[in-house]
Amino acid sequence: MVLKRKIYSKLLEWKEEASGSKAILIEGARRIGKSTVCEEFAKKEYDNYILIDFAKKDKEVEQYFASYLNDLDTFFMMLQAHFGKKLKQRDAVIIFDEVQMYPQARAAIKYLVADGRYDYMETGSLISIKENVKDIVIPSEERHLNMYPLDFEEFAWALGEEILLECIKNCFDKKVPMDRGLHNKAMLLFKQYMLVGGMPKPVLLFADNHKDFSAADKEKRDILKLYREDIMKINAQYRSKVLAIFDQIPGLLSQHEKRVIFKKIQEGSYAEQYEETFFWLADSMISNECFLCNDPNIGLSINEVRTYVKCYMGDTGLLVSHAFDENELLEDEVYKQILSGRLSMNEGMLYENVIAQMLTANGHKLYFYTHYNDEKHRNDIEIDFLLSNNSKLKYKIYPVEVKSGAKYTTTSLTKFKEKFRNRIGECYIIHPRNLIVKDGIVCIPPYMAMLL
Numbered sequence: 001m002v003l004k005r006k007i008y009s010k011l012l013e014w015k016e017e018a019s020g021s022k023a024i025l026i027e028g029a030r031r032i033g034k035s036t037v038c039e040e041f042a043k044k045e046y047d048n049y050i051l052i053d054f055a056k057k058d059k060e061v062e063q064y065f066a067s068y069l070n071d072l073d074t075f076f077m078m079l080q081a082h083f084g085k086k087l088k089q090r091d092a093v094i095i096f097d098e099v100q101m102y103p104q105a106r107a108a109i110k111y112l113v114a115d116g117r118y119d120y121m122e123t124g125s126l127i128s129i130k131e132n133v134k135d136i137v138i139p140s141e142e143r144h145l146n147m148y149p150l151d152f153e154e155f156a157w158a159l160g161e162e163i164l165l166e167c168i169k170n171c172f173d174k175k176v177p178m179d180r181g182l183h184n185k186a187m188l189l190f191k192q193y194m195l196v197g198g199m200p201k202p203v204l205l206f207a208d209n210h211k212d213f214s215a216a217d218k219e220k221r222d223i224l225k226l227y228r229e230d231i232m233k234i235n236a237q238y239r240s241k242v243l244a245i246f247d248q249i250p251g252l253l254s255q256h257e258k259r260v261i262f263k264k265i266q267e268g269s270y271a272e273q274y275e276e277t278f279f280w281l282a283d284s285m286i287s288n289e290c291f292l293c294n295d296p297n298i299g300l301s302i303n304e305v306r307t308y309v310k311c312y313m314g315d316t317g318l319l320v321s322h323a324f325d326e327n328e329l330l331e332d333e334v335y336k337q338i339l340s341g342r343l344s345m346n347e348g349m350l351y352e353n354v355i356a357q358m359l360t361a362n363g364h365k366l367y368f369y370t371h372y373n374d375e376k377h378r379n380d381i382e383i384d385f386l387l388s389n390n391s392k393l394k395y396k397i398y399p400v401e402v403k404s405g406a407k408y409t410t411t412s413l414t415k416f417k418e419k420f421r422n423r424i425g426e427c428y429i430i431h432p433r434n435l436i437v438k439d440g441i442v443c444i445p446p447y448m449a450m451l452l
Contacts, residue, residue, distance in 0.1 A: 001207065002040060003200055004157045005033065007147050011041050014143055015119070020090075021141065023109045023120035025099075028147035029285040029314055030230065031223050033200040034123035037147070038095050042121070047091040050083045054101040065104050072115050093119040100124040106139065113141040125230075125284060148285070149198030149315045151361040152190065152450045158203050161189060172451045175442065177434040183445065187432060190447040191339050194354045197317015199223060213335050220321040227286055234280060241277040249287065249313055250323035253349040278309060288312040288356050290366035296386050296397045296420060310368060316354040323349070341432065351404040351446065352384060355430055358449045359385060359400075369399070369416065381412045381419070387452060389425060396425030400452070403431040413441060428452065 007026070014024045026034045035051075042049035052061055061082060068075035079094070080087055087094075099106045099122045112120055122142070150158065156165050168186055171178050178186060195213060196206045202216035202223075209215045231242050245252075281287040292308035313319035323346060324334055338347065356366055364387055371381035385400040397420065401413050410429065417427055417440070429443040436443045 001158070001204060003033065003036075003150065003154065003203065005037050005154060006151070007037055007145060008041060010145055011037070011121075012045070014145075015045060018143055019119040020116060021113065022143045023113055023122055023139070023141060024145060025122040025124065025142045026145045026147050027124055027285070029149075030125045030226055031199055031201065032147055032149050032285075034125075034147055035095075035097050036200065038097070038121050038123055042093050042095060046093045046119070047088045048085055049093045049095060050079060050085050050087065051095040051097055052079075052105070053097045054105060055098040057101070062102055062104075065102070065108055069108055069111060072111070072117075076117065087118060089117045093121055096120065096122040098124060107137055109139040110137070110141050113139075146285070148361045149317075149357070150200065150203055151198060152193050152358055152447060155193045155196070155198060155203060156189060158207055159189065159192075164189065168447060169451065171435060172444065172448045175435065175437055177436065178445070180434070183434045186447045187445060188339065190445075191341075194316050194350055195320055195335055195338060197315040197320070198357070199315055199317060202317060213329075216317070217321055217326070217329065220318055221326070224318060224322055227284075230284070238277055238280065242280050245277050245281060245311060246286070249311055250319065250346075250349070252311060253319075253353060254323075254346055278311070281311065285314050288314055288360045288366060290356060290368050290385070293367040293369055293386055296367075296369060296388075296423065297395075308370075310356075310366075312353045312356040312366075314357065314360075316350060316357055319353050320350065348402075348404040351430075352402045355385070355400070355402050355446065355449050359387070359452065362450070362452065364452075371415075371419075381415045383412060383416050395423070397423050398425050398428060398452070400428045400430065402446075403429060406431065406433055410439070410441060414439075417441075 011024065014022070026038065028034050035053075039049075039051060042051070052058075054062075061079070064075055064078050064082075068078060076087065094112075096105050096109075106122065106124075109120060109122070112118075153165060156162070164182065164186060167178065167182055177183070192206075192211070196202055196216050197220065199220065202219045205215040205219055206212065227246070228243070231239060231246060234242065278287075278289055282289045288311075290310040290312060313322065320329075320334075329335065338350070359366060364385075367386040369381065369383040369386055370379045372378070373380040383399045384402045387398040387400060389396045389398070399413060399416050401410075408429075408431065413427055413429065417424060427441045429441055430446050430449055431443055432445065433443070434445060435448065
């Protein structure tokens with residue numbers, strides 16, 4: 001089964017608008033399907049293609065870049081002979097897969113695009129990491145696309161739930177609740193997404209093995225092992241800090257505040273010591289960072305406080321496998337408890353992480369808000385996520401609170417709404433119950449978060 005991915009339509013836009021003048025660079029975490037979607041696109045949209053996998057360290061191909069870039073006729077002749085492919089001018093594409101493994105190929109994009117014979121697609125993990133680009137000139141002839149794990153809608157497509165998706169969108173647009181039976185069905189689908197996640201191979205294994213979680217879990221653990229191996233290869237200066245944060249993500253998210261408290265990681269440590277750490281985790285797209293915004297006004301990023309950060313896993317399915325060892329998943333019946341809504345421990349962590357994942361996939365940069373009450377000596381307002389409409393003239397912010405249980409209070413959101421009433425568009429609570437609008441707050445089930 002070939003998974004339907006939204007990024008395909010963006011590749012079509014690039015091919016129509018800019019393929020002759022710019023290469024397309026798809027950045028994303030390992031194992032999210034970058035190579036697969038590029039090759040699928042090349043097969044369907046071009047007469048022929050060549051895929052160069054730089055992870056294979058083919059010295060012969062690397063030598064072509066070193067020797068023939070000043071003689072592109074010979075360069076293309078050697079490539080076609082090496083791969084046994086005949087490329088038709090203006091109807092062929094060359095894919096540079098895992099281009100960060102051979103930065104000189106990325107530097108060559110400038111000359112190859114200017115030559116104009118073929119189109120170019122690049123895929124990469126950790127593209128912007130300093131040691132991968134320090135010796136090259138970054139080409140301006142690139143259009144960048146971020147690729148993420150499957151979002152909830154793509155997961156639903158993989159399980160053949162297109163009609164259910166239409167019902168969800170229709171009810172969200174009209175601000176009316178779903179039919180009870182359809183709501184229950186959508187919640188079950190959402191919980192499956194939360195447990196399996198959006199990494200393509202686990203999703204395929206889940207779908208192909210009659211919704212068996214164990215096959216998907218084994219693959220997720222292989223991916224987590226791959227991530228740890230990637231971490232062990234990075235600059236020794238901050239390797240141990242990256243590993244410490246990566247290993248502690250489940251523990252950090254299981255706390256009430258969920259933000260990183262640096263002195264708890266290591267006594268005497270402070271935020272500035274971990275700057276490279278979060279740069280690496282965010283740039284590798286293993287994690288999604290969420291920064292404190294202490295004055296939600298025009299341009300949330302202007303008021304971000306980078307010393308206060310939450311670190312979510314980029315994929316919630318990976319977080320499940322990261323948080324529980326294989327025996328815990330089975331013995332504690334974690335899958336069964338989450339599906340039936342009876343897991344009290346850690347469920348809030350998973351809910352908040354999956355909403356962060358869905359918002360990130362929709363292009364939102366993540367921010368949260370807290371207000372410290374000096375009289376009470378504690379935070380009296382905590383908002384999980386702040387979204388904005390990015391308008392220059394009619395700027396509005398949209399606070400979002402995530403509740404994993406059916407019973408909750410709206411104290412924080414009500415106080416926030418009063419404090420910033422002139423700046424607020426709509427207020428949202430994401431909860432397991434059906435859609436309801438109450439006291440000016442739109443309460444939506446988590447499967448509708450894909451529409452924010």
